[in-house]
Amino acid sequence: MLDDRSKLLMKALVERYIADGQPVGSRTLSKASGLELSPATIRNVMSDLEELGLIVSPHTSAGRIPTARGYRLFVDTMLTAQPAQYASHSLAPDQPQRVISNAANLLSSLSQFVGVVVAPRRASVFRHMEFLRLSERRVLVIIVSPDGDVQNRVIYTEVDYTQAQLVETANFLNSNYLGLDIEQVRDRLKGEVESLRSEIASLMQAAVTAGTEAMTETQDDVVISGERNLLSVSDFSSDMSHLRRAFDLFEQKAQLMRLLDNTGQAEGVRIFIGGESQVVPFEDLSIVSSPYEVDGKVVGTLGVIGPTRMAYDRMIQIVDITSKLVSNALSHHK
Structure with missing residues (x-):
């Protein structure tokens, strides 16, 4: 436990x-804290904080920087919430994939780091x-x-169908199988094939096969925006190996x-600091994330990935607001 002065x-x-991105010395800390303490007293406190594993002295510098454990303490107990400054931004109800893409861009542009959104799993209905x-x-x-997402597939048929036959088949599918899972349609078609005209039956089976591929193929599950922003982050640009790992x-x-799936298990904004656990594999990266919802049900996760030296209070605001904007846009897109 830290006393008030140490905190x-x-x-x-x-x-x-x-x-500043520079190791903090006792003189700088004296001014920054507003406490009228002697340099010796501050050095003693810093020594105690170092023993607790909260700060470390890099190389030969006289100053100290926070460790992953120090960032965690700061994030959990010392962050002061700022009023939201991003309320003017919005995401219009639109095709889900476009909302997701716009959200990743918004996260990236507001944070100046990397915006990441895990897209909702596409329904096969x-x-x-x-x-x-x-x-x-x-x-x-x-x-x-059902959410308005449109998939197109070209199929090659054994018979040359007229447009009238195609319309008849589509009408039959839409009136008899609406709202069913594609797999359910496939199973029901197997049982009803005998009673359907053979040319229409084979077309429907081909269409359902195409539908299964279209609805279950790997979509762009993770949308990433702003990787290039890391090129201008001094923590990375000074060490190319850090940048390559990112x-x-x-x-x-x-x-x-x-x-990000790990981060979506809980409500609200969560912060994962590199180096403190196996969740984030790189010491120099942190993730601020939040789940988002459609009609009250969590369907995906979004977040900002940046250096451990980030303004966590701002990132929390950005992620929290973007999560609400995405939830709102997807829930109102019908």
């Missing part, structure tokens, strides 16, 4: 380091299906999901998804 000095040290004859034995299948993480979207 004040610790808070001042972290804030000064986040602002269709709201509407249409067929369009492209040429002999080539048919465009248009599948509309970019490797963005390339490995499966790992990034696992990272």
Whole structure:
């Protein structure tokens, strides 16, 4: 447990380091904290904080910087919430994929770091299906999901269907199988194939196969924006190996998804600081994340990835507000 004086000095040290990026010495800390303490007293407190593993002296510098444990203490007990400054931003109700993309861009532009959004898993239920004859034995299948997402697939058929036959088949599918999962449609078609005219039955089976592929194929599950922002972050630009590790993480979207899926298990904004656990594998990266909802149900996660030396209070605001904007835009897009 830290006494009030140690807490004040610790808070001042972290804030000064986040602002300047330079190790903080006792003289700077004396001014930043506003406490009238002798340099010797401050040095003693810093020595105690160092023994507790909260700060460390890099290389031969006389100053100190926070450790992952120090950042965690700061984030959990010393952050003072600022009033939201980003209320003027908005995300219009739109195609879900566009909302997700716009949200990643918004997170990136507000934070000046990397914005990441894990997209909601696409439902395999269709709201509407249409067929369009492209040429002999080539048919465009248009599948509309309940959330308005549109998927197109070209299928090659054994028979050359007329547009009238295609319309008849689409009408049959839309009136009999509306709202069913694509797999349920496939199962029901197997049982009803005998009673359907053979040419329409084979078209429907081809369409359902295309629909299954379209709805279940790997979509852009993780949308990332602003990786280039890290090039101008001194913590990374001064060490190319740090930068390479960060970019490797963005390339490995499966790992990034696992990272953000972990963060989506809890309500509200969460902060993961690199080096304090296995959740964030790199000491120099931190993640501020929040789940987002559609109609009250959590469907995905979004966040900001940046250096451990980030203005956490601002990032919390940015992530919290973007999460609410995404929830609102997706819930009102029907």
